[in-house]
Structures are given as structure tokens and as C-alpha cells.
Amino acid sequence: MNIKDYENGSFLKPLASVKYLFKKPHTLRYPKETKPVPDRYRGLHINDVDKCIGCGNCRDICPCAAITMADPSDIRPIEIDKKGANPVRPKIDYGRCSFCALCVEMCPTGSLKMSKDLIYTSPDADAFVWIPLEEQGREPGFTQSDEITPLMLEAEEMEELEPEVRLKSFEEIVHGFTEEQARKEAMRCLGCGICMQGCPAHMKIPEYIQAIFDGKHDESTKFMLEDNVLPGICGRICTHRCQDDCVYQYRGDPVHIMWLKRFATDQLETYKDVEIAKMPSSGKKVAIIGGGPSGLSAAYHLTTMGHSVTIFEQKQRAGGALATGIPMYRLPIYELDKEIGHIEDMGVEIKLNTQVGKDVQFEDLLRDYDAVYIGVGLSYGRSINLKGEEHPNVVQAIDFLREVKVEGRRDITKHVVVIGGGNVAMDVARTVARLQEIKYGSKDTTVQTASLEDWDIMPASQEEIDGALEEKVIFNPAWGPNQVIFNEDGSIKGLEVKKVKHVFDESGRFNPAFYEDQKKLLEGDYIIESVGQMYNFEFIPKEMLDKLEFTPRRKVMVDEYGETTLPGVFAGGDLVETSKGDAISAIANGHRAAIGIDRYLRDKK
Amino acid sequence: MSKSYELFIGPNHPGIPGNFSVKIELEGDTVVKAKGDPGYLHRAFEKAMEGRYYIQNLALIPRICVPEPDINEAAYAMAVEDLMGIEIPERAKYIRTIVLELARVANLTFWMGSFAATLGLYTLSQWSFGDRDYALDLFNEICGARVYHMFIWPGGVRRDLPPGWEDRVLDYVKYIKERLVDYDNIFFKNVMFKYRTKGMAVVTKEQAIEWGATGPILKAAGVAQDVRKDDPYAAYGYLDFEIPTLTDGDSWSRAMIRRMELDLSLDLIEQAVKKMPKKGPVCAKMPNPLKGIVPAGETYAKVESARGEHGFYMVSDNTGKPYRVAVRGASHTHMFTIAEKVLIGQRLADVSHTLVSLDICPPEFDR
Numbered sequence: 001m002n003i004k005d006y007e008n009g010s011f012l013k014p015l016a017s018v019k020y021l022f023k024k025p026h027t028l029r030y031p032k033e034t035k036p037v038p039d040r041y042r043g044l045h046i047n048d049v050d051k052c053i054g055c056g057n058c059r060d061i062c063p064c065a066a067i068t069m070a071d072p073s074d075i076r077p078i079e080i081d082k083k084g085a086n087p088v089r090p091k092i093d094y095g096r097c098s099f100c101a102l103c104v105e106m107c108p109t110g111s112l113k114m115s116k117d118l119i120y121t122s123p124d125a126d127a128f129v130w131i132p133l134e135e136q137g138r139e140p141g142f143t144q145s146d147e148i149t150p151l152m153l154e155a156e157e158m159e160e161l162e163p164e165v166r167l168k169s170f171e172e173i174v175h176g177f178t179e180e181q182a183r184k185e186a187m188r189c190l191g192c193g194i195c196m197q198g199c200p201a202h203m204k205i206p207e208y209i210q211a212i213f214d215g216k217h218d219e220s221t222k223f224m225l226e227d228n229v230l231p232g233i234c235g236r237i238c239t240h241r242c243q244d245d246c247v248y249q250y251r252g253d254p255v256h257i258m259w260l261k262r263f264a265t266d267q268l269e270t271y272k273d274v275e276i277a278k279m280p281s282s283g284k285k286v287a288i289i290g291g292g293p294s295g296l297s298a299a300y301h302l303t304t305m306g307h308s309v310t311i312f313e314q315k316q317r318a319g320g321a322l323a324t325g326i327p328m329y330r331l332p333i334y335e336l337d338k339e340i341g342h343i344e345d346m347g348v349e350i351k352l353n354t355q356v357g358k359d360v361q362f363e364d365l366l367r368d369y370d371a372v373y374i375g376v377g378l379s380y381g382r383s384i385n386l387k388g389e390e391h392p393n394v395v396q397a398i399d400f401l402r403e404v405k406v407e408g409r410r411d412i413t414k415h416v417v418v419i420g421g422g423n424v425a426m427d428v429a430r431t432v433a434r435l436q437e438i439k440y441g442s443k444d445t446t447v448q449t450a451s452l453e454d455w456d457i458m459p460a461s462q463e464e465i466d467g468a469l470e471e472k473v474i475f476n477p478a479w480g481p482n483q484v485i486f487n488e489d490g491s492i493k494g495l496e497v498k499k500v501k502h503v504f505d506e507s508g509r510f511n512p513a514f515y516e517d518q519k520k521l522l523e524g525d526y527i528i529e530s531v532g533q534m535y536n537f538e539f540i541p542k543e544m545l546d547k548l549e550f551t552p553r554r555k556v557m558v559d560e561y562g563e564t565t566l567p568g569v570f571a572g573g574d575l576v577e578t579s580k581g582d583a584i585s586a587i588a589n590g591h592r593a594a595i596g597i598d599r600y601l602r603d604k605k
Numbered sequence: 606m607s608k609s610y611e612l613f614i615g616p617n618h619p620g621i622p623g624n625f626s627v628k629i630e631l632e633g634d635t636v637v638k639a640k641g642d643p644g645y646l647h648r649a650f651e652k653a654m655e656g657r658y659y660i661q662n663l664a665l666i667p668r669i670c671v672p673e674p675d676i677n678e679a680a681y682a683m684a685v686e687d688l689m690g691i692e693i694p695e696r697a698k699y700i701r702t703i704v705l706e707l708a709r710v711a712n713l714t715f716w717m718g719s720f721a722a723t724l725g726l727y728t729l730s731q732w733s734f735g736d737r738d739y740a741l742d743l744f745n746e747i748c749g750a751r752v753y754h755m756f757i758w759p760g761g762v763r764r765d766l767p768p769g770w771e772d773r774v775l776d777y778v779k780y781i782k783e784r785l786v787d788y789d790n791i792f793f794k795n796v797m798f799k800y801r802t803k804g805m806a807v808v809t810k811e812q813a814i815e816w817g818a819t820g821p822i823l824k825a826a827g828v829a830q831d832v833r834k835d836d837p838y839a840a841y842g843y844l845d846f847e848i849p850t851l852t853d854g855d856s857w858s859r860a861m862i863r864r865m866e867l868d869l870s871l872d873l874i875e876q877a878v879k880k881m882p883k884k885g886p887v888c889a890k891m892p893n894p895l896k897g898i899v900p901a902g903e904t905y906a907k908v909e910s911a912r913g914e915h916g917f918y919m920v921s922d923n924t925g926k927p928y929r930v931a932v933r934g935a936s937h938t939h940m941f942t943i944a945e946k947v948l949i950g951q952r953l954a955d956v957s958h959t960l961v962s963l964d965i966c967p968p969e970f971d972r
Contacts, residue, residue, distance in 0.1 A: 001868055003851065006789070006861060009796030016790035017728055026735050035742075040764065042749035060895060063661035100664035100755050106894075114749070142749045148764060148888040150660060187896045213896060 041141035042099045043118040045092055045132040049078050051111035054086030055192040055247045058103035058112055061150075066096035067103060072131045084194055084245035094120070094128040101142045105150050108190070108247035114142040146251060152188040153252025156181045158259055163470040167437040170328035173467070174236070174259070182263040186213035189255050190247065198245030200580065200588035201227045205242055205257055212260055217267040222274050224261060228587050229300040230293060230339050233322055235262025237331050239461070239582040271342040278346070279306035284601045287312065287369040289356045289539070292320020293583045294573030295375035296340065297590030298597070299348045305598045309348050310369075314355040317406060320377050320573075322583060324402040325424070327431045333405075357539025366568065370604065371597045374556075374564075375573040375590060378533035384419070388484030389529065393492050397428045397530035404431055412436055413526040414445045417495045419481050420530030421451025426464040428530050429473045448474035448522055450481060450497045452512050457503065476522060480514055485521060494523040535575055551577050561596025562589060570597055608632050614956055616645045623671075625967030627944070627960065631953060639948035639956075641940045646971040654930040659685055659759060660894035662927070667753040669932060670968050672715045675708040676910040677917075677932070678757035683838060683906035684919040684930075685759040688899045691889050697761030698840040699881035703774065704747070704756060705839065705908065706870045706877070710781065711740040712911040713867045716964055720860060721792050723958035724801050729792050736784060739777055746770060761888035771878045778871045785867070793864055798857075805856035806947040806959045813854065816946070817938040820913025821862040822963060826854035832909035844876045856962040863964075866911070898925055912936055912964045934969025941970075 028035060037043075049072055059067040070091035072078055080087045090103070090112065104112050115138030122128065146153065159175040160166075166173050177185065191206040199205065204223045211220035224231035238258050246254035268274070284307045288295045291313035299309040317323040319336045344350060356362055365372050381396025383389065393413070397420065403409040412435040418428050429449050436445040449468075451458060454477045458465060469475070479497035487493045499518035505511040537545055549557040549565040556571045558564055564571050572589040579585045615626035624645040630638035650669055654662045666681045667674030679701055686693060693701075714737040718730030741751040746767055748756035756763050792798055808818060813826040823830050829848040833841040849865035851858040891897065901923040907916035913935030922928040944963050951959055 001865065003861060003865075006793055006864075007799075009799035010794050011796050013790040013794045014792075016787055038746040038749065039767070040746070040749035057895075061658075061661065063657055063664040098664040098753070099750065100753075101749070102660065102663065145764060147886075148761075150891060150894045152890075152893050187893050190893065190895055210896075 037116040037139075037141070039141065041114070041116045041118075042101045043115045043141050044094070044120060044138060045090075045103075046113050046115050046134050046136060046138050046140060047090060047132040048111040048134045049076060049089050049131075051109050052089055053082070053084060053109055053111075053194060053247065054088040055108060055190075055194050056086070056088075056090075057106045057108060057190050057192055057247070058090050060190070060192070061102045061106040063100060063102065064096040064098050066093045066098075067091065068093070070131055072133075075131055076133055076135070084198055084247075086194065089131055091129065091131045095125070102150075104142055104144060106190075107144060108151060109250045110144050113140045113144075115139055116141040144251070149251075151190075151248070151251065153248065155188070155248075155253035155256055156185040158256065163472075166329065167434055167442070167471055169438070170434060172236075172332050173329050176266055177256075177259055177263040182212055182260060183215070185256055186210070186260055188248070189213070192247055194247050195242035195245050195255075195257060198241040200241065200578070200585040201591060202588075203227045203242070208264065209255070209257070209260055212264050217264045218274050220264040221268055221271060222276065224265070225271065225274060225276060227591065228584070229297045229343060229591075230322075230583065230587060231261050232265035232335050232339050233293075233331060234584055234587070235259065235265055236335065237322070237326055238584050239580070241580075241584070270338065270345075272345065276304060276346070278304050281308070282306040282601065284308070284370045285310070285368070286371045286373065286597060286601075287365040288373045288375060289362075289365070290314075290320065290374065290376040290573070291318035291350055291352075292375055292377045292573055292586065293322060294377070294586035294590035294593075295320070295373065296343055296348075297587040298373050298375060298570075298572060298594045300343050300346060301591050301594035302597060303343075303346050303348050305594065307370075307598070307601060311348060311350045312354045312356050312360060312365075313350060313352050315406075316353055318350050318352065320379070321398075324406055325398060325427070326405075327401065327427050328405060329430070329434070330427070355539070362539050362541060362544070370568070370601055372569050373562075373593055373597060374569065374571040374575065375586070376535060376537075376575065377586070378535050378574045380534050380536050381529060382532040382534045384481065384529060384531050386419075386481055386484060386529070388486065388492075389527075391484060391486075391492060393525060394484060394527045394529065397424050397528050398533055400428060400528050401431065404435070410435060410438060412439060413524075414440060415494075415524040416447045416526045416528065417522045417524035418447065418449040418528045418530055419451075419495070420532075421449065421453045421477065422459040422530065422532075423461060423464055425449055425451065425530040426460045426468050426473075428528050430464075430468050430471055432528070433468075433471045433473055442472070446474060446524070447472075448476060448524070450476040450479045450495065450522060452478065452480045452500050452503050454478040454500070479520070479522075480512060482519060484527060492525045492527065494521045495527055496521050533574075553577065555579075558593075559596075560592075561599060562593030563596055563600065568600065570600075609637055612953070613642075614960075615642075623967035623971075625965070625971060627948070627956070629948065629953075629956060634953040636948050636951050636953065636956065639945050641945060643967065643971040646967050648972060650972040651930050651932060654927055656926065658894055658925050659897065659899060659927065662930075663755050663758055667755060668968075669972055670910075670915075670934070670966060671752065672966065673708050673712040673911055674753055675705050675757060676908050676915045678755065679705055679839065680906045680908045680915055680917040681919075681930075682757050682759045683908070684904050684917045685899060687904045687906055688902050688919065688921050689759070690900075691760060691891075693761045693889055694886040695840075696765075696882045696885040697887045697889075699877050700762045700766060700887060701757055701839040702841060702844070702877045703874055703881070704744075704754075704762070706873045707740055707743060707774065707777075709870045709911050710867060710874070711737045713863055713870070714740070714781075716863060716911065716961070717788065717792070720958060720961045723961050724798065726792060726795075726797075729788065732784070732788070736781060739780070743770070743774060743777060746773070758888075760891040761886070763888070765887045771881070774874060775878055778874050781867075782871060789864075793861070798860075801955075801958065802857040802860060802962070803855060804853075805955060806951065806962060808854045808943060808947060810852075810854065812943075816942040818913070818943060819935050819938070820910065820964075821859050821866065822854075822913070822939060822943065824848065824850050825858035825862045827852040832907050832914055836907065838906075838908060840877055840880070841873075843880060844873055846873060846876075856959060859962050859964075863911070894925075896925060898923055899927070907933070910935055912939065912966060912969070915969070932969070932972055934966065934972075936964070936966045937970035939963045940965045940967075
């Protein structure tokens with residue numbers, strides 16, 4: 001434009017506007033004419049309450065405090081017991097809402113959206129507060145984007161030993177986070193606490209992750225020890241049900257809660273400096289049978305409650321399956337020593353090599369102590385009555401693992417068959433693979449597993465299966481053991497297996513059926529049975545054992561405080577129904593029993 | 606007996622932009638004293654920001670300035686990015702530029718309407734408010750809101766452009782360019798406009814510099830100073846443009862500078878759309894907003910608003926919330942230093958359009 005053209009004003013030029021008298025006006029004749037609403041319109045909310053998990057992240061991010069979490073059951077029933085969910089849904093106050101849609105951006109499930117509708121009128125001010133539902137029939141507008149989101153959807157990668165390196169020794173596979181990685185991973189946590197429900201011990205996960213983020217590792221460990229006495233161990237071998245519930249699973253990778261736990265505890269050489277509240281001495285004595293995770297958990301918590309505790313452990317090492325079963329490449333011995341050492345430092349007495357029923361009598365414990373806790377676990381291998389299993393080269397997994405881990409066994413044959421498809425079978429197969437690599441350099445060796453379950457229902461965790469596959473373990477899924485086949489000289493030729501028709505019957509019960517005509521031979525001269533374990537109550541006198549009641553699934557019947565039908569006798573760990581067969585649920589019900597014992601002792605006159 | 610009397614212009618008066626009052630003392634109908642009277646619009650935004658996570662302030666900052674909210678978003682985002690040491694993706698820079706210039710166009714059309722209205726020409730305000738609405742429709746498409754966009758955020762922008770949006774922006778630019786011919790005819794080339802504004806409320810070059818003027822007031826007095834050129838942000842460094850200046854420093858020059866700025870903005874939009882990378886990320890990876898700690902430090906991020914230099918001064922203390930945020934609105938000096946002086950000697954009928962010619966936007970200083 002040339003400014004000169006403007007300097008001399010004109011009287012006539014404004015008349016140019018007259019032509020607009022004859023033009024069509026721009027204004028829309030509402031409501032006959034409406035404007036199309038764009039796809040990203042930020043109108044009133046809609047929420048798929050069935051998909052929503054009530055995590056409250058929308059409430060936490062709302063800049064206007066417009067969102068509260070409310071029970072929607074009056075308006076619309078929801079599934080109350082949904083796993084990994086709170087039975088509440090966002091309720092929005094449109095008097096406060098600024099329509100910024102940060103709640104939508106932060107929604108980890110993607111259930112909350114904004115609609116293309118912004119018109120709502122009512123003379124009643126209270127009518128502007130409601131729980132948005134999808135049924136309200138509004139058309140979706142602004143929604144989440146996985147590319148641009150304030151959520152950190154991708155997890156930090158964990159470094160591991162390469163398969164060829166890790167086979168050469170029992171070195172721990174997972175390296176653990178560096179400080180920077182841990183901080184980044186801890187930063188991902190939204191602090192909603194949905195994970196706490198998934199954890200059997202209900203650990204204070206958001207708190208300890210926040211402490212890791214703040215670099216306060218002792219504070220983090222303090223939060224862990226409040227519910228879990230073996231955090232470093234659980235940081236390595238836990239079944240991490242918390243991660244399965246993590247809200248990030250819907251749109252990205254769950255937070256690596258387990259490895260964060262490991263990181264924080266690894267930063268402390270001992271837990272001596274962690275501030276742990278301890279009650280004054282009560283003068284009461286408690287005997288604990290079995291030094292496994294549940295026994296250690298009960299002992300530790302009882303000690304903090306002021307009672308004096310003695311653990312009777314049959315083996316040369318406390319820790320139960322952690323000490324004798326789980327291979328070194330998953331759980332190194334020094335970690336056990338550190339955490340059990342901490343329990344001893346707290347004042348728990350551990351009597352090793354002391355078998356109840358032999359070295360000390362159960363009745364004496366009942367007499368000498370104020371309460372007794374049974375946490376002997378499932379420490380005996382379960383036989384499947386396999387034809388030919390009496391041969392010395394057919395062994396139980398639990399014995400094999402103990403020999404390798406505790407007694408330092410290093411001999412193995414060249415061809416090994418493992419029966420089973422659970423995590424223990426994976427431990428066995430991967431241990432065998434290491435022994436074969438160490439002894440034979442993996443030349444002309446095989447280790448194969450046979451499991452009733454096919455890939456889709458294999459009980460072992462996916463990480464374990466992947467690890468085993470990387471270590472060249474051969475899988476025979478859906479092949480059940482039939483009998484051991486012998487050579488003429490009496491040595492084992494192999495395991496005959498038959499094809500599985502189904503594992504569970506129509507009513508969902510374990511009831512395997514086979515195709516009797518489809519059989520094959522898995523060649524091997526050493527067979528390890530890994531199909532489950534059982535308990536042994538021989539140490540309990542018969543007349544008392546008769547009084548001990550069991551559940552229909554042959555677990556010890558306990559009340560909500562872990563007390564059995566024998567007064568003053570408590571039980572926990574894998575013996576009771578609440579166990580899920582992992583360390584964390586044993587730790588959880590050990591803690592629960594400790595609370596029960598404390599209550600019992602304080603009521604006892 | 607005093608000859609003078611006091612009159613309130615505002616806070617509710619058609620000649621005042623926003624809830625703000627100017628107390629003027631008159632002798633006859635000549636102003637002898639003028640005093641800005643803020644407070645009607647104070648919402649404690651700066652204090653409120655200290656209590657919220659960095660990302661939560663996204664809902665608050667655009668509300669500092671209604672006609673041109675994007676400058677707040679951009680300056681805030683730039684301050685946070687500076688403190689965190691984050692470089693935003695190239696495409697995001699261009700999108701920000703287009704959005705900021707489109708906001709300037711919307712603001713200037715809005716301003717044209719107000720200015721013409723205070724001079725008694727309401728036709729132009731009907732036209733320009735309508736044309737502004739087409740810009741708001743474009744905003745509505747990219748972010749789902751017409752006025753408070755909350756589109757530019759720390760790390761880049763909130764969403765990539767919807768398909769075909771660039772073409773629609775170019776169509777809009779073309780449309781406005783056609784309309785400007787009639788705008789010129791009816792207003793800028795109107796002899797009444799010239800008579801009412803030539804030689805009115807002069808701010809000379811020396812005065813403008815001394816009184817801390819920025820933006821059109823400074824440019825109208827002959828100083829080619831503009832943040833876009835002097836300290837380029839977003840994609841302005843990649844674009845080719847000259848800062849328009851005039852020399853008289855009067856009300857007419859300021860209006861014409863804004864008219865020239867409108868041309869410049871339309872040109873910048875066209876350039877940016879052409880030069881923008883066609884693909885690529887539009888937002889950098891940002892930390893979890895509930896935990897995202899901004900390292901301790903302080904910064905001042907500034908952008909060129911339609912009124913002048915608009916900046917955010919931010920102090921962080923290594924937490925997830927700002928320690929202190931202060932907003933520099935260009936209108937602050939324009940009102941309390943310049944308007945209070947240049948209004949003296951004016952006739953009462955000229956007070957309103959003088960205030961609009963200085964483009965006083967009360968929410969900027971009365972936050």
C-alpha cells in the first residue's frame with residue numbers, strides 16, 4: 001500500500017458501502033441455519049463410564065477444581081468390583097469448568113471426551129453439576145491423541161545381559177535402572193494409586209515412587225518397608241500385579257514399578273539408617289515356623305509391634321523358596337542376605353537347621369510361646385505318579401533348584417526334559433541351559449519342556465517364556481507326560497508324551513484329556529518334574545491336625561486375621577487361600593497375620 | 606468556586622475498552638487532567654498462577670487478553686521452554702507463527718471496528734467484527750474453541766493442523782485482502798477520518814522513547830522497533846518482512862500503522878504457510894505435568910502483540926509450579942504514562958477515540 005493514497009481524504013469513497021445493501025447478509029438465521037461444528041470442538045463432556053476406571057487424573061489436572069469423583073450408581077450402575085478401578089466417576093461442575101480439555105488429555109483410558117455440544121440451559125444452578133455419560137447422546141468432539149499427550153506413554157528401557165553372555169554364568173540378567181533412568185521412570189507416575197489395589201500387600205506405591213523422583217531413597221524404602229519387608233527381593237522377582245493395573249496400560253507402557261523398587265533399595269547398602277517406628281516391648285513371645293517370605297514378614301511386623309519373635313527354619317538358610325528355589329540369575333544371594341540381615345537387625349531371632357517335629361516339638365512351641373505362626377509353605381515337590389519316576393534321574397524341580405543354588409551343584413546330562421509350564425519350570429529349564437553351557441559349551445545339548453497348557457494359557461509369565469526361548473529352550477506346549485521310556489541297560493531313553501485335547505473341562509475345572517493315539521518321544525536322559533508343590537504337616541500332632549480345618553481347595557482355613565481353627569495358631573504364606581503362589585501375597589498375608597497375632601496377644605490376659 | 610468538574614469515562618461506557626475507568630477533569634469540554642483508575646478487572650492472575658502446575662495455567666493465561674489471547678499462550682510457553690531448555694519442532698514454530706499472525710489479524714479487525722465506532726462510524730464495526738468471526742472459525746477448527754484457544758502450550762502446539770486448514774487460511778487471507786479495499790473506501794480514505802485524527806494526540810519520537818512506548822505508537826513516531834524483527838521467536842526469523850513506520854506520531858499515523866500491520870500480517874501468514882514443513886512433529890516430548898519439574902531460574906519471554914511488546918517474566922524454583930509470574934502488558938505504559946499526558950488539552954468528544962487509538966487494553970495491566 002502507498003501511504004500517499006490515504007493522505008487526502010475523500011467524500012465520495014465511503015459511498016462504496018452502498019453496494020452492500022444488495023448483498024446477502026453473513027449472519028446465520030439461527031435456529032433455521034446452523035454452523036457446522038468442527039471435529040475438535042471442546043463442548044460438554046462425555047464419559048464412557050464402563051471404560052473409565054475412576055483413577056481421578058482428570059480431577060488432579062483440572063485447573064479450576066471443577067471435577068470431583070462421585071458414585072454414579074444412582075444414575076447409572078457400574079461394575080463395582082472391576083479390577084484396577086475405583087467405583088467412582090468424574091462429576092463436573094460447569095460453573096467452574098473452563099473447557100480447557102486438560103482432563104481429556106490426561107485421561108489414561110481414553111474414556112473421557114468432549115462433545116460438540118455446548119448448549120445447556122436450566123433455571124436451577126445445581127443442574128449444572130453432573131456426571132457425564134456416553135448415553136447422554138452427545139456427539140464426540142475433542143479427544144485424546146497418542147502422538148501429542150502430556151502423558152509419558154513410553155517406559156524407560158531396561159538393559160539386560162545378552163542371551164549368549166548370560167548363559168555362561170548365573171550372573172543377574174537385569175542390570176537395574178541408572179539414577180537418570182529411575183528418575184525419568186518415576187516421573188511418569190501420575191500418583192493415582194490404582195496400582196495399590198493390585199498389589200496384594202497394598203504397598204504405598206505413589207508415595208515411594210514420588211520419593212524416588214525426589215531422590216530420597218531412604219524415605220522411599222521406609223514407605224516400602226511399611227507393607228513389604230523384602231522390597232529389594234520383590235524388586236527383582238515380584239509378579240508385579242501393580243504393573244498389570246497401572247493406568248498407563250490402556251494407552252502405553254505401564255510404569256516399571258518393580259524395577260523402581262529395586263533401584264531405590266539398591267541405593268542403600270543396608271536399611272540401618274531407615275527410620276522405622278518400633279513399639280516398646282510387650283513382653284510377649286511368638287514362634288514362627290518357617291523362614292520363608294510370609295514367616296519373615298510376620299516376624300518383622302511383630303517385632304515392630306514390640307513382640308519378641310523366633311523363627312524356626314528347617315534349612316541352612318532363611319528365605320524359603322527365595323533362598324532355595326529362585327535361581328541366582330533372577331535373585332542373587334547378597335540381596336537375600338541384605339534383607340534378612342535387616343530383619344535380624346530389627347531383633348528377630350532366626351534358628352536355622354531347626355526342624356519343628358524333630359529338633360523341637362510343636363506342642364513345646366505352643367506351651368512356651370504366646371502365639372505360633374505356621375508359614376512352612378509348599379516345600380515338597382508334587383508327584384504326578386508318572387510311570388518310571390522312581391528312577392534316580394527323575395527328580396523334583398524344587399530339589400534340583402535347591403541343589404544348584406544352595407549346594408552348588410554343577411553337573412548335568414546333555415539332554416534334559418522338564419515337565420511343566422509354570423514359572424518354576426522356566427527356572428528349571430533356564431538353570432539347566434546354564435549348566436549345560438558351563439559344562440559342555442552347549443555343544444550337542446538339549447533342554448526341552450513339556451506342558452499340558454498351550455502357548456495361550458501357559459501359566460509362566462511372558463518375560464520368563466521369552467527369556468527361555470532366547471536361551472534356546474525347546475517348548476512342547478500341549479503335550480502331557482505319559483511315561484518314562486528306558487533303554488535296555490536301564491538308563492532313561494526319554495519321556496513319552498501325548499497330545500492334550502483340553503486342560504480344563506467345560507465347567508472350568510482342571511481335568512486334562514488327551515488324544516491317546518498321538519504320542520511322541522522327547523529324548524532325554526534326565527527328567528525334572530515341575531508340576532507344583534505341596535505342604536507337609538507331619539510336625540503337627542495327629543489330634544491337633546484333626547482339629548485343623550481346611551478349605552475345599554485343601555488350604556488351611558483361616559479367619560480374616562490369619563488365625564486357624566486352633567486357638568493361638570496362625571497360618572499364612574502359600575498355606576492359605578489368599579495366596580496367589582508368589583512372594584508378595586505371602587508377604588501380604590504374613591503381615592496380615594502379624595496384625596492378627598498382635599490383636600490376639602493384646603486381648604490375651 | 607472551581608471552574609473544573611470531574612467526569613468518569615468508564616467503567617461502563619461504550620467508549621472504553623474493557624472494565625476500566627479514566628477520571629478526567631474538564632474545564633468546559635477541555636480536559637485539564639486525566640487519571641487512569643484500574644481495579645475493576647483485577648483477577649489476581651499472577652498470584653493464581655503460582656498455585657497451579659505449569660500446564661494448568663494454560664486455562665488462565667489466555668484470559669489475560671480477550672481480543673488476542675494467543676500472545677499470552679506463546680509468551681508463557683516460551684518462558685517455560687526457556688527455563689526447561691526445550692527446543693520446539695520446526696513445524697510447531699511455523700504453526701505458532703500462523704496462529705499468532707491470525708490472532709493479530711483478528712485483533713486488528715476488532716480494533717478497526719472499535720476505532721471507527723468511537724468516531725461514529727458503526728458500519729465498519731459491523732463489517733470488521735463479522736470478518737473477525739471468520740478468523741475465530743479457523744481457530745475453532747484447530748483447537749475446538751473460538752476465543753480462548755489454549756492451543757500453544759509448552760513444547761509446541763497442542764494438535765497438528767486439521768487437513769486442508771492451510772488452504773482455508775489462505776482463502777481467508779485472500780478474502781480479507783479483497784475486503785480491505787472497501788475498508789479503505791469507507792474508513793481509511795474517508796475524509797472524516799482524516800479530519801478527526803490528523804494531528805490529534807501526538808506522541809513524538811522522543812516522547813515515545815522516553816515514555817516507554819512499544820508497538821504501533823513507537824512505529825507511528827518513526828522508530829522501527831518490533832520484537833518479531835529484533836528478537837525473532839517462533840518462525841519469524843525465517844520470514845522476510847519489513848517493519849512499517851510513519852513519522853507524525855499522531856492518531857492518524859497510529860491508525861495507518863495498524864492498517865499497514867494488517868497487510869504485513871496477511872503477508873506473513875502467506876509466507877509461513879508456504880515455507881512450513883509439510884510433515885513432522887508439532888510438540889516436543891514433555892515431562893509428566895503433575896511431576897514435571899522446571900529447573901530453578903528466571904527468564905523473560907516476549908512477543909510482539911498488536912499493541913506492542915507483551916512479555917512474561919517467570920521465576921521457577923525447581924518445583925512443578927512457578928514461583929512467580931509477572932505479565933508485561935504493552936498497554937500499561939500506553940495508559941498510565943502516555944494517555945494521561947496526551948489526553949490533556951483534548952476535547953471531551955475526542956477522549957474515547959484517543960484511548961482506542963492508543964489501543965488501551967485494560968485486562969493486560971489490570972490482571
